[in-house]
Amino acid sequence: MRCRLLRKSYRLLKSWILNIDHSLLDIELSLNFKIYYLKYHIMKKPDYHILICNSYRVAGDAKGFCNKNGGAEFIQYVTEECADRGIDAAVSSTACLNVCSQGPVMVIQPNNFWYGAITTDRIDEILDALADGNAVEEYLISE
Numbered sequence: 102m103r104c105r106l107l108r109k110s111y112r113l114l115k116s117w118i119l120n121i122d123h124s125l126l127d128i129e130l131s132l133n134f135k136i137y138y139l140k141y142h143i144m145k146k147p148d149y150h151i152l153i154c155n156s157y158r159v160a161g162d163a164k165g166f167c168n169k170n171g172g173a174e175f176i177q178y179v180t181e182e183c184a185d186r187g188i189d190a191a192v193s194s195t196a197c198l199n200v201c202s203q204g205p206v207m208v209i210q211p212n213n214f215w216y217g218a219i220t221t222d223r224i225d226e227i228l229d230a231l232a233d234g235n236a237v238e239e240y241l242i243s244e
């Protein structure tokens with residue numbers, strides 16, 4: 102009787118240890134996956150974020166000065182021109198930046214350069230200067 106009880110206890114203990122072992126393996130696999138995920142899935146931030154006003158209104162369509170004066174086309178243009186110059190930038194369209202009278206507006210971050218009345222010619226000058234880390238002072242609408 103005593104011997105049977107000991108064997109049963111031994112089996113229970115063994116299965117409990119095996120379960121712990123499997124749990125540890127699960128934790129280890131989970132940690133390895135998290136390390137792999139963090140190692141290979143953290144994106145590299147671009148050097149610049151270029152925002153081009155496209156006049157979006159809250160819960161509405163794009164319908165403002167910048168959009169009517171080329172805002173949508175400038176997104177593609179700036180993206181291609183940055184690639185040609187080797188400028189590492191994410192280009193995005195934005196809602197109204199509240200300086201409509203000086204539009205179309207383009208903002209370059211992290212420099213905080215705000216440009217107004219942009220055209221394709223001005224964009225070329227601005228990106229040439231940006232490739233050297235500079236601003237084109239005469240087109241800035243911010244200090």
Ligand code: FES
Pocket residue numbers: 154155156165166167168196197198199200201202204205206
């Ligand atoms: S619509 Fe572009 S700043 Fe307002």
